[in-house]
Amino acid sequence: MATFSPDALFAAELASDGAKPISREAACRLLQADDEMLPSLLAAAQVARATFKTGVITYSRKVFLPLTNLCRDYCGYCTFRRDPGQPGAHTMTPDEVMEVVRAGERMGCTEALFSLGDKPELLFPQMRDTLRRFGYKSTLHYLEAMCEKVLRESSLLPHPNPGLMSAEWLERLSRVAPSMGLMLETTSTRLLAKNAAHDNAPDKDPAKRLRVIEDAGRQKIPFTTGILIGIGETPEERVDALLAIRDLHARYGHIQEVIVQNFRAKSGTPMAHCPEPGRGEMLRTLAVARLLMPKMNIQAPPNLSDPHYADLLDGGINDWGGVSPLTPDFINPEMPWPHLDQLRQRTEAKRFELRQRLPVYPEFAEQAAAHSDLLAQRLSAAADAEGYARRAA
Ligand code: SF4
Secondary structure (H helix, E strand, O other): OOEEOOOOHHHHOOOOOOOOOOOHHHHHHHHOOOOOOOOHHHHHHHHHHHHHOEEEEEEEEEEEEEEEOOOOOOOOOOOOOOOOOOOOEOOOHHHHHHHHHHHEEEEEEEEEEEEOOOHHHHHHHHHHHHHHHHOOOHHHHHHHHHHHHHHHHHOOOOEEOOOOHHHHHHHHHHHHOOOOEEEOOOOOOOHHHHOOOOOOOOOHHHHHHHHHHHHHOOOOOOEEEEEEOOOOHHHHHHHHHHHHHHHHHHHHHOOOHHHHHHOOOOOOOOOOOOOOOOHHHHHHHHHHHHHHHHOOOEEEHHHOOOOHHHHHHHHHOOOEEOOOOOOOOOOOOOOOOHHHHHHHHHHHHOOOOOEEOOOOOOOHHHHHHHHHHHHHHHHHHOOOOOOOOOOOO
16 A cells, blocks of 8 residues: 655644544545554544543454355355355254353353355255255245244344345344344455455345445344455545445434454465455554544454454444354454453553443444334343443443
């Protein structure tokens, strides 16, 4: 990336009171700022965070449920997905789901994160057979049933990430999950080209993903999305992805958090030898995200920036995302989550208070509860008076 030194225009934008979002032009330039500029960029992001957020940094204590790792897409960076018959290919049974959920309950978890490949039954007859054996027509029918089972039979709240969904499926899942997610990742259609990150990944078409996020907005579903940085996008494309998220939130008010996730090169994938974004690039991106959307919840996963993850707080985040005391990160299995005591110590060392939230953020709980009586009931049992996790440790 080219670098630049601060000039009067951008120095003036950074010196604002933190309440007014910076312009696209400033964001693009700041993303390419040199190291000399980094401290003032981070300071500006911290002012913006302090303008709208209290000194609380949240996380969600979760269990990770890889409902199926069969997927019809072939993203260039993914080690999660499998074809049927490959070592490690697996679809969890209902009993396996509930076993993990019960263990999570005993450890104070409040989120059941369902992560799964996108519509594997469209490509693989083996998945159709598995679903038939379980008694379901599609992966989404199975997911819906498992979310409802978790909601009815445990104190955990489901948060499904099933990939693309129709408006009808968003509505169905919104009755059994207080929030759900779909990473936008990028708005760059260039990355769908031959040998790019999303070559052979039809579900990563940005237009389709934006449509899902917009449909969720129309239905007032608390929604998690975000960007994946370092997969071949330009600085301008990275800013445009953040702006697309911000614009959808401005129209519908449903984006509960924006994740900034850094690409990690994993052996055995087509992108194993691609450069990873460094610490400076991650911090610049976080700071720019905060300055573009000062009021929003911004999250960065700590395990993808270990051992220096506490530095991410300097970029203006206010959430660590889901952290599990029990299950590995099946998407990044080689990068374990930090121990919760260590997360607390490092967060407090930066003078913040760490609090356990539910999968749905406190300010979105009412919106979630409006989708079904069952959800309203379970949410009121799980939340404390401020909307954080009642069993917060
Ligand atoms: S990142 Fe998601 S959509 Fe892409 S291959 Fe992996 S599981 Fe499938």
